[in-house]
Amino acid sequence: MIGSVQLIFFLAMGTFVIAGAALFSEWRRFRDPAALWWTAAFFASAVASSLFPLRQYDDLDIVSIGLANAMFLLSYGAICAGIWNYHGRRANVVMFVGPSLVWLLFWWLCPLASDFDSRVAVISVLTSVISIVSAFGALSGDARPRRLGRALALLMTIRAGFSAIRAAWASAMFGPISDAQRELGFEIVIIEGLWASVIAGYLLLALLRAKRERSLVKLAETDYLTGADNRRAFQLKAEAAWRSATDRRETTLLMLDLDNFKQINDANGHAFGDEVLKDFAALVSAHIHPGDTFARLGGEEFALLLPDCDEATAARLAEAIRAEFARAMLARKAEKVGATVSIGIASTRHAASLDRLLAVADEALYRAKANGRNRVECGPRREATATSGYGSRAALDFST
Numbered sequence: 001m002i003g004s005v006q007l008i009f010f011l012a013m014g015t016f017v018i019a020g021a022a023l024f025s026e027w028r029r030f031r032d033p034a035a036l037w038w039t040a041a042f043f044a045s046a047v048a049s050s051l052f053p054l055r056q057y058d059d060l061d062i063v064s065i066g067l068a069n070a071m072f073l074l075s076y077g078a079i080c081a082g083i084w085n086y087h088g089r090r091a092n093v094v095m096f097v098g099p100s101l102v103w104l105l106f107w108w109l110c111p112l113a114s115d116f117d118s119r120v121a122v123i124s125v126l127t128s129v130i131s132i133v134s135a136f137g138a139l140s141g142d143a144r145p146r147r148l149g150r151a152l153a154l155l156m157t158i159r160a161g162f163s164a165i166r167a168a169w170a171s172a173m174f175g176p177i178s179d180a181q182r183e184l185g186f187e188i189v190i191i192e193g194l195w196a197s198v199i200a201g202y203l204l205l206a207l208l209r210a211k212r213e214r215s216l217v218k219l220a221e222t223d224y225l226t227g228a229d230n231r232r233a234f235q236l237k238a239e240a241a242w243r244s245a246t247d248r249r250e251t252t253l254l255m256l257d258l259d260n261f262k263q264i265n266d267a268n269g270h271a272f273g274d275e276v277l278k279d280f281a282a283l284v285s286a287h288i289h290p291g292d293t294f295a296r297l298g299g300e301e302f303a304l305l306l307p308d309c310d311e312a313t314a315a316r317l318a319e320a321i322r323a324e325f326a327r328a329m330l331a332r333k334a335e336k337v338g339a340t341v342s343i344g345i346a347s348t349r350h351a352a353s354l355d356r357l358l359a360v361a362d363e364a365l366y367r368a369k370a371n372g373r374n375r376v377e378c379g380p381r382r383e384a385t386a387t388s389g390y391g392s393r394a395a396l397d398f399s400t
Contacts (some may be wrong), residue, residue, distance in 0.1 A: 019201035037082030226281035234295030322327035
C-alpha cells in the first residue's frame with residue numbers, strides 16, 4: 001500500500017514532468033536558453049522525486065538520499081541560472097552545480113551525513129542560499145511586466161525564509177525533535193516544495209510568454225533595414241512624450257532627411273543606398289540617449305525626439321550629426337553624389353500640440369532644403385537660425 005509520503009512524491013513527480021514538458025515546448029518553439037535551463041530544472045526535480053520513495057530501503061540510501069538531494073539542488077541551481085540567463089547575463093557554472101557539489105561532499109566525507117537532522121540542516125541552508133541568489137536575479141533584471149519579476153522574487157524569498165527556519169528547526173534551536181515531528185516536518189517540506197514548484201512553473205512560463213510578446217511588439221515597431229523605430233512606434237512614443245511634457249520639460253523634435261538620395265541610388269545602386277541608410281541610423285544612434293526616440297518615417301526621412309532637451313542643445317547635436325555624416329560619406333568615396341543630411345528642429349516652445357510640433361519641424365526642414373541642403377534650421381520662420389557645412393558643400397553635388 002502506498003503511504004502518504006510516497007503519494008506526495010508521485011504527485012510531485014507528475015507535476016514536475018508536466019511543467020518541464022510545457023517549458024520544453026516553449027524552448028522548441030522559440031529557442032530561449034532560459035527555457036532550456038528551466039526545463040532541465042523541472043525534469044531533474046522529477047527524477048529526484050522518483051528516487052526519494054526508495055528511502056524505505058536501507059541499502060539504497062546513496063540513491064534515495066545522496067543522489068535524490070543532489071538532483072533537487074541541481075534543479076534549484078538550474079532555475080537560478082535560467083533566471084540570470086533570462087535577463088541577458090551569463091549563467092555561472094558555480095551557480096548551477098555549486099549547491100549539489102557541496103551536498104555531495106558533505107554526504108561522502110562528513111560523519112554527520114548519517115544523521116537525519118544534520119542532512120536536513122545542510123540541505124535547508126543550501127536551498128536558502130540559492131533561493132536568495134535567484135530572488136536577487138529576478139529583482140535586478142528587466143523582467144517585464146515588472147509584477148512577474150517581483151512575484152518570482154517574492155516566491156524565492158519566501159522559500160529562502162522557509163528553508164532558513166527549517167535549518168534552525170533541524171539544528172534543534174527550537175528544542176528537541178521527536179520522531180513524529182520529524183515525519184510531519186518531512187511531509188511539510190515536500191508539500192511546500194510542491195506548491196513552490198507549481199507557482200514557479202506558472203511564473204516562469206508567464207515570463208517566457210511576456211518576453212515573446214515584447215519581441216513581437218518590438219518586431220512590429222522596428223524598421224527592418226536600419227533597426228530604428230518605424231513610423232508607428234514613433235507616433236506612439238511621441239504621443240506619450242507629449243502627454244508627459246510640462247512647461248519645465250522642454251521637448252525637441254528633429255526631422256532629418258538625406259539629401260539627393262535618389263541620385264545616390266541611381267549613381268551607386270540601391271544596395272549602396274541601403275548601406276547609406278544603415279550607416280546614418282547607426283551614426284545617429286551613437287549620439288542619442290536611452291530616453292530618446294529615433295525613427296525612420298519612410299524612405300530617407302527620419303525623426304529624433306529628445307525629451308528634456310532645449311532647442312540650443314538639440315541644434316548642437318544636430319550639427320554634430322550633420323558634420324559627422326558628411327565626413328563619413330566623403331570617406332566612402334561615392335562615385336557621383338556625396339550623401340549629406342538636412343535637419344529641421346522644433347521645440348515645444350513653438351507648438352501647442354504634437355501636430356503643430358511636427359509641422360514646425362517640417363517647415364524648418366523645408367527651409368534647410370531650400371537654403372542649399374546639408375544644414376540645420378531651427379524653429380519657426382520668424383526665429384530661423386542656421387548652421388551649415390559651408391566649407392564642405394562646395395565639394396558636393398547638390399543638383400537636385
